[in-house]
Amino acid sequence: MHRECGIGRGDGNLIVLQGWSIAQQHAALKREANGIFIQTLSGRTAVRVNGEHVQALHGPLSSNDQVEIGDYRLQVIDEDPPETRSQEVPATVAETPPPANEPISETKSASQALAKPDELAVEATVWRARVHAALVKQMDLRRVDVRGMSDDILRSTTIKLIDGVMEKEFNDLPKTINRRRLAKEVLDEAIGLGPLEDLLDDNSVTEIMVNAHDQIFIERAGRIEQSTVNFTNDRAVLSAIERIVTPLGRRIDESSPMVDARLKDGSRVNAIIPPVALRGPSISIRKFSKRKLEGKDLLTFGSLNPPMLEFLIMAVKERRNIVVSGGTGSGKTTLLNILSNFIPDDDRVVTIEDAAELRLVQPNLVALEARPPNMEGKGQITIRDLVKNALRMRPDRIVVGECRGGEALDMLQAMNTGHEGSLTTAHANNPRETLSRLEVMVMMSGMELPMTVVREQIASAVDLIVHQKRYPCGSRKVSHISEVTGIESGTIQLQDIFLFNARSYGGRDGKVVGDFRATGAVPEFYEMLAERGVNVDLSIFRTGAPG
Structure with missing residues (x-):
C-alpha cells in the first residue's frame, strides 16, 4: 500500500505536471498518522499552500487548503481522515481548474495511489484502445474526409468527436482514469504521433527509441531509461511512421521497409517495419534542440x-x-x-x-x-x-x-x-x-x-x-x-x-x-x-x- 504520492515532471510520479520550471521530482504527498502532508523536494517553482511558501514539510492538509505549484492548483481530499480511519488509505488529489491559457494538471484518486504504476499503464492502454476504436467507428459513420482537412480543422473536428464519444459511450469510466488525459492520448494517437508527442515536448529527452509498441526507451542526460508510455498496438506505431514520412514524399511498406526522415523541428527519424523488424515497427528519433546552439x-x-x-x-x-x-x-x-x-x-x-x-x-x-x-x-x-x-x-x-x-x-x-x-x-x-x-x-x-x-x-x-x-x-x-x-x-x-x-x-x-x-x-x-x-x-x- 502506497504511503507516498510523487508530484513532478517525471513519468514515475503519480501526479505528472508539465513545464520547464517543474522538476522531475518536485514534491510529494505523504500519509502520516495525523493526516496528509506535502513535502517540497526540488525545482525552480516554489510549492505554496494558501499562498504561503512551503520550505520542507507542511500539513496536515484539509480539503479547504489550496496547493499551488507553478500554474497548477491542487486540492487534496482525505477520503479517510484520522478520526474515521480504520486503515491507511492514501488521499485523493482533486483539481481546481486553471484558466484556459494555463496547463491542465491531472487528477489522481485513492484507487490510483493504491494501484501499481504498471497496472495503471495497462488499464489506461486498454481504455485508450476502446475509445480510439469508437472514434474510428464514429468517423466512418459520419464519413469524415480527413485527407481534405487542414491540420487545425482536423484537430478541432477530432476533439469534438472524441468529446461526443466519451460522453455517449464512456460516461462510466473508473476513477483511476483521468478523462482529460485519456482524451488527449486518443487525440495524439488519432492525428499525431501518439505517446511520442509528450516525449517530443519534453526538453530533457534527447533521444526516443521505440523497440515495440509496448516498449519505448528514452535518453536523458546521456543515460538510457525505459519510458512508462506506450502505443496501443503495432498499427498505431505504423500510423505514426506514416504521418512522419508522407509529408516528406517518402514511403515505407513491405517492399521498402526502411526509411530516414525528419520532423518539422529538424529531429532525425529512422523507421523500420516488418518483415525486416521481427518484433514489430521500430522508430528511432534523435531530437534537436529547439533553439540554435552556439x-x-x-x-x-x-x-x-x-x-x-x-x-x-x-x-x-x-x-x-x-x-x-x-x-x-x-x-x-x-x-x-x-x-x-x-x-x-x-x-x-x-x-x-x-x-x-x-x-x-x-x-x-x-x-x-x-x-x-x-x-x-x-x-x-x-x-x-x-x-x-x-x-x-x-x-x-x-x-x-x-x-x-x-x-x-x-x-x-x-x-x-x-x-x-x-x-x-x-x-x-x-x-x-x-x-x-x-x-x-x-x-x-x-x-x-x-x-x-x-x-x-x-x-x-x-x-x-x-x-x-x-x-x-x-x-x-x-x-x-x-x-x-x-x-x-x-x-x-x-x-x-x-x-x-x-x-x-x-x-x-x-x-x-x-x-x-x-x-x-x-x-x-x-x-x-x-x-x-x-x-x-x-x-x-x-x-x-x-x-
Whole structure:
C-alpha cells in the first residue's frame, strides 16, 4: 500500500505536471498518522499552500487548503481522515481548474495511489484502445474526409468527436482514469504521433527509441531509461511512421521497409517495419534542440574549453578544411552545426545531407537533400550526385552532413579545387582511424586509384580532424583536435593540437573527470597568420596549459 504520492515532471510520479520550471521530482504527498502532508523536494517553482511558501514539510492538509505549484492548483481530499480511519488509505488529489491559457494538471484518486504504476499503464492502454476504436467507428459513420482537412480543422473536428464519444459511450469510466488525459492520448494517437508527442515536448529527452509498441526507451542526460508510455498496438506505431514520412514524399511498406526522415523541428527519424523488424515497427528519433546552439553552449556542456573554442572559430573563419569524426551518438552533427555557424555571412554555402538536419543562418545558403528511389526503383538522387552538382553552383564552401561512401572522393576533390573551408563528418574511433575510413570510402567510389594517390589527396585536402567522443556516463567531449601535416614515407602525418585527458569516472553522478590540455604544437596556419600580422593568441597552445 502506497504511503507516498510523487508530484513532478517525471513519468514515475503519480501526479505528472508539465513545464520547464517543474522538476522531475518536485514534491510529494505523504500519509502520516495525523493526516496528509506535502513535502517540497526540488525545482525552480516554489510549492505554496494558501499562498504561503512551503520550505520542507507542511500539513496536515484539509480539503479547504489550496496547493499551488507553478500554474497548477491542487486540492487534496482525505477520503479517510484520522478520526474515521480504520486503515491507511492514501488521499485523493482533486483539481481546481486553471484558466484556459494555463496547463491542465491531472487528477489522481485513492484507487490510483493504491494501484501499481504498471497496472495503471495497462488499464489506461486498454481504455485508450476502446475509445480510439469508437472514434474510428464514429468517423466512418459520419464519413469524415480527413485527407481534405487542414491540420487545425482536423484537430478541432477530432476533439469534438472524441468529446461526443466519451460522453455517449464512456460516461462510466473508473476513477483511476483521468478523462482529460485519456482524451488527449486518443487525440495524439488519432492525428499525431501518439505517446511520442509528450516525449517530443519534453526538453530533457534527447533521444526516443521505440523497440515495440509496448516498449519505448528514452535518453536523458546521456543515460538510457525505459519510458512508462506506450502505443496501443503495432498499427498505431505504423500510423505514426506514416504521418512522419508522407509529408516528406517518402514511403515505407513491405517492399521498402526502411526509411530516414525528419520532423518539422529538424529531429532525425529512422523507421523500420516488418518483415525486416521481427518484433514489430521500430522508430528511432534523435531530437534537436529547439533553439540554435552556439559556441558558448559547448563550454556550458563541458565539451571543450575556451582556448579550443577560440582555435576552432579561427580555423573555420580562416577556411581550414575540417572533418568532424566520432562514434554513433557522439554528437558529430551537432558539433558540425555549431562550427558551420562560424562561417562568415559573405560566403556562399551549399549544404548536402541525406536527411536535412543542419540549421545554418548564412544569408547566401543553398540546402540540398538526397532522394530515395520511387516505387519503380527510379529517380534516386545520391549524396554523390549532389556533391558533383554542388561544384557547378559556385559555392565558396561545401558542407556535407556525413560522408559514408564514394562521395568522399568528390568531397576531397572539392576541398582541393578552390572550396577551402569545407566541412563534413565521418564515423571513426580516433583521428588516425578517420584517415583509414576516408581511404576506404574513396575506394568505394569505384575509381581504382593507387593507395599512394589516395593518401596524397587526403593529406592535401584535409587540414584538421576534430574528434568527439561519447563517454560511458553520457558526456560528449572533443577528445582530439589534430592537424594533418602532410605525408611522409607513404604515411599521413598527424599532429595533436589539443587533447582531453580522462583521469577517472568517479566524479559527480559518475561523470568522467579529466582536463583539456594543449600539446604545445602550434598549427602551421596559425604561424602564417602571425607572419601576416593577424592578431592571434599563440598562448592558447602553451604546453600543458589546463582549460
